[in-house]
Amino acid sequence: MNRIFLVAFIATMVPFNLAGAEPSAFGAGNLNNAQPYGLTSSEEVILQNKKNLKKVVVKSNNQAYEVDSLRERIDGLQTIIEGLSRKSQQNKLNITSLNQKNSDELVTSNEYEKRLSEISEINAQEIKELKVVVEDISTLLNSINSAYVSKDDFNTLVSDFNKFKSLVSKELKKGTTPKKSKLEKKSNAEIAKLAKQNYDKKYYTKSIEYYTYLIDVNYKPARAHYMVGEMKYKRKNYSEAIAYFKKSASLYSKASYMPSLMLHTAISMDKTGDKDNAKSFYKGVISKYPNTQEAKTAKNNLAKI
Numbered sequence: 001m002n003r004i005f006l007v008a009f010i011a012t013m014v015p016f017n018l019a020g021a022e023p024s025a026f027g028a029g030n031l032n033n034a035q036p037y038g039l040t041s042s043e044e045v046i047l048q049n050k051k052n053l054k055k056v057v058v059k060s061n062n063q064a065y066e067v068d069s070l071r072e073r074i075d076g077l078q079t080i081i082e083g084l085s086r087k088s089q090q091n092k093l094n095i096t097s098l099n100q101k102n103s104d105e106l107v108t109s110n111e112y113e114k115r116l117s118e119i120s121e122i123n124a125q126e127i128k129e130l131k132v133v134v135e136d137i138s139t140l141l142n143s144i145n146s147a148y149v150s151k152d153d154f155n156t157l158v159s160d161f162n163k164f165k166s167l168v169s170k171e172l173k174k175g176t177t178p179k180k181s182k183l184e185k186k187s188n189a190e191i192a193k194l195a196k197q198n199y200d201k202k203y204y205t206k207s208i209e210y211y212t213y214l215i216d217v218n219y220k221p222a223r224a225h226y227m228v229g230e231m232k233y234k235r236k237n238y239s240e241a242i243a244y245f246k247k248s249a250s251l252y253s254k255a256s257y258m259p260s261l262m263l264h265t266a267i268s269m270d271k272t273g274d275k276d277n278a279k280s281f282y283k284g285v286i287s288k289y290p291n292t293q294e295a296k297t298a299k300n301n302l303a304k305i
Contacts, residue, residue, distance in 0.1 A: 181213060188219040195227065204231040222252035226261055238268035259285060259294040266298060275305055 183191055195210030208231055214224040229244030245265045249258070266281035282305075285298040 183210070183213050188214060188217060192220065192224075195224075199227060199231065204235065207231060222248050222255060223257075225251065226255070226257055229261070230264070233264050233268060236271075238271045241265075242268045242272075259289040259292045262288075263294040263298055267301065270301065270305070279305055 186194075191210050192214060195207050195214065198204075198207035198210065208228055211224045211228045215221050215228070225244045225248035229241045229248060232238075232241035232244060242265055245261050245268075248255075249261060255261075262281055262285045266278050266285065269275075269281060270278035279302060282298040282302040285292075286295045286302070289295050
């Protein structure tokens with residue numbers, strides 16, 4: 001049986017060093033987590049492809065096992081049929097031999113009826129065994145049909161994989177050649193000022209637009225990621241907030257806003273149900289920034305978990 005395997009290479013994330021409370025990178029975006037969080041659009045596509053691929057591989061392996069089992073059953077059935085054929089031929093010879101004997105002798109000894117009864121019982125037993133084997137094979141075939149990787153399933157997987165390639169291609173192009181924007185007529189410093197002004201007024205949609213542009217042109221990207229993360233956090237989009245905080249911390253972990261970044265990361269994890277990592281980040285805030293308001297809040301939140 002031919003098997004087709006699609007393999008997607010997925011980069012791993014740099015681990016978070018909690019021992020030193022240094023948030024150089026978070027677990028967000030780690031597709032190996034049981035419940036991944038903070039995924040980018042590309043990572044979400046990768047995760048879905050991993051799930052689809054796993055289903056196809058499991059079905060393929062199950063089919064291979066069941067087909068091997070079916071082949072063994074068929075071999076057994078063939079052996080039984082061959083045995084039936086041989087015994088049937090022998091029965092014919094026995095009956096012919098009986099008919100050639102003297103009829104008076106057979107009537108007296110009842111040998112004729114006795115032989116026929118024995119032959120009938122043997123045939124009935126062989127037929128019973130044959131029915132059992134046929135029923136087993138029928139059940140196995142139904143199982144294979146239910147687990148069969150259909151052409152539609154396979155085409156869906158291929159389509160998803162192609163969408164992923166297209167998405168990655170767009171992301172790469174976007175990273176290397178920023179699209180034209182009306183903001184290009186302004187200086188980056190001016191755009192950063194407008195972004196902060198809109199943030200202070202709580203015009204988050206406009207502020208996110210400005211900071212996203214600054215990220216695209218790589219102007220103070222650590223702060224821009226942090227600011228977008230803050231707005232995602234305030235809008236309670238906790239998974240997205242974690243992704244932006246992660247990127248900000250990986251770009252510059254000594255920034256003045258790190259206590260707030262770590263605390264809001266911990267709260268975001270807490271809100272999304274990732275209690276273990278939330279505890280670790282709360283402890284990191286307390287350990288690294290013990291005399292801050294963030295540390296006080298972290299202690300209170302940690303006590304509630």
